[in-house]
Amino acid sequence: MIVAEQKSLDEIKTMLAPYQKVLIVGCGTCVTVCFAGGEKEVAILASALRMATGLEGNPKQIMEATVQRQCEYEYNEAIADKLKEVDVVLSLACGIGVQTMNEQFPEMLTLPGLNTTFLGQPTEQGVWVERCQACGNCVLATTGGICPIARCSKSLLNGPCGGSQGGKCEIDPDVPCAWQQIYDRMKALGRLEALLEVAEAKDWRTSRDGGPRKIVREDLRLEK
Amino acid sequence: MTQETVSAVSPATTQENAVEPFEPDITAFTCIYCGFMSADTAGALHFSYPANVKLLKLPCTGKVDVEYILKAFENGADGVYVVACPLGNCHHLEGNVRATKRVAYAKKLLDEIGLGGERVEIFYMSGGQGGAFAEAARTMTERIRKMGPNPLRKILNRC
Numbered sequence: 001m002i003v004a005e006q007k008s009l010d011e012i013k014t015m016l017a018p019y020q021k022v023l024i025v026g027c028g029t030c031v032t033v034c035f036a037g038g039e040k041e042v043a044i045l046a047s048a049l050r051m052a053t054g055l056e057g058n059p060k061q062i063m064e065a066t067v068q069r070q071c072e073y074e075y076n077e078a079i080a081d082k083l084k085e086v087d088v089v090l091s092l093a094c095g096i097g098v099q100t101m102n103e104q105f106p107e108m109l110t111l112p113g114l115n116t117t118f119l120g121q122p123t124e125q126g127v128w129v130e131r132c133q134a135c136g137n138c139v140l141a142t143t144g145g146i147c148p149i150a151r152c153s154k155s156l157l158n159g160p161c162g163g164s165q166g167g168k169c170e171i172d173p174d175v176p177c178a179w180q181q182i183y184d185r186m187k188a189l190g191r192l193e194a195l196l197e198v199a200e201a202k203d204w205r206t207s208r209d210g211g212p213r214k215i216v217r218e219d220l221r222l223e224k
Numbered sequence: 225m226t227q228e229t230v231s232a233v234s235p236a237t238t239q240e241n242a243v244e245p246f247e248p249d250i251t252a253f254t255c256i257y258c259g260f261m262s263a264d265t266a267g268a269l270h271f272s273y274p275a276n277v278k279l280l281k282l283p284c285t286g287k288v289d290v291e292y293i294l295k296a297f298e299n300g301a302d303g304v305y306v307v308a309c310p311l312g313n314c315h316h317l318e319g320n321v322r323a324t325k326r327v328a329y330a331k332k333l334l335d336e337i338g339l340g341g342e343r344v345e346i347f348y349m350s351g352g353q354g355g356a357f358a359e360a361a362r363t364m365t366e367r368i369r370k371m372g373p374n375p376l377r378k379i380l381n382r383c
Contacts, residue, residue, distance in 0.1 A: 009336045009337070043291050044290055044294060047291070047295060047298050048336070051294070051297060051337045051338075051380075055338040055376065059380060
């Protein structure tokens with residue numbers, strides 16, 4: 001899922017300073033699951049903003065809404081009428097949702113209430129870790145299902161490096177060495193010999209190095 | 225125990241009201257086990273405690289939510305506290321541990337908002353500790369009296 005966390009109340013207040021009527025729009029998908037921008041987080045932030053701005057002597061009108069999936073036009077149509085009542089939208093979706101709102105409703109500015117952080121997995125309640133960097137050319141088949149791009153601090157394809165100490169990465173004793181994990185996993189699978197094969201330099205054009213990415217599926221397009 | 229019962233066992237508070245210009249409006253979230261039972265025990269044993277405490281029963285303090293706490297303040301509460309089972313004795317195992325963390329988070333938020341994190345607290349007691357319940361009510365009432373009324377009451381026109 002896309003993992004995000006809320007910006008500080010101070011930063012949000014500063015962003016909203018020029019506006020009086022604000023609609024906070026949450027998203028019912030990834031950011032709901034990571035407790036950053038779902039219906040409950042919208043309610044908490046709305047309440048906090050009403051109180052904080054009230055105490056500062058300029059109580060803002062804060063309205064609340066949550067759509068099922070803010071990165072798709074169809075779902076955002078449900079709140080189109082509410083936009084007429086406000087000066088600005090504060091989105092509690094990921095950066096994709098914020099941009100979708102701005103594209104779909106160009107007359108209304110939608111501000112980001114979250115910092116979109118990474119593609120990750122909840123390893124326990126309240127803990128999320130990065131698992132994928134969307135490099136566009138998955139190597140998990142050769143690394144025992146553990147991603148060296150996202151989980152190795154250097155994104156090495158032929159690890160580990162000399163910074164691997166006792167199974168931990170040199171950047172932080174709490175960060176596991178991804179290549180130690182890959183080695184352990186491949187050993188458990190009885191496929192250690194596969195690691196003797198040197199991975200060639202990765203073609204990063206499928207990642208961000210090739211510029212903004214786009215997928216077109218002609219079989220799915222409705223336009224002729 | 226209803227609010228009327230609380231008032232009935234707190235005759236001293238009425239006299240206090242006459243001389244005290246500010247009587248805090250306090251919301252207390254209790255679980256249906258030790259939390260509420262301690263309030264009941266306080267009533268049964270005729271322990272006097274401030275009548276300005278409004279009790280809200282939850283199935284477990286694990287149901288306490290930051291949203292509930294903020295809404296209470298937004299609607300004019302001067303103080304909020306949670307009455308939970310003693311740590312290690314939650315009837316749902318860890319509900320009181322979760323409530324503790326949520327109260328801590330709410331304190332941080334209230335500081336950021338500018339209301340003051342000291343306006344929210346959590347107390348732990350068993351069902352037989354009516355005296356502890358009364359003491360918690362007095363502690364919070366005194367603390368909030370010193371802090372003054374929730375300034376949002378006037379600003380947001382909450383009664």
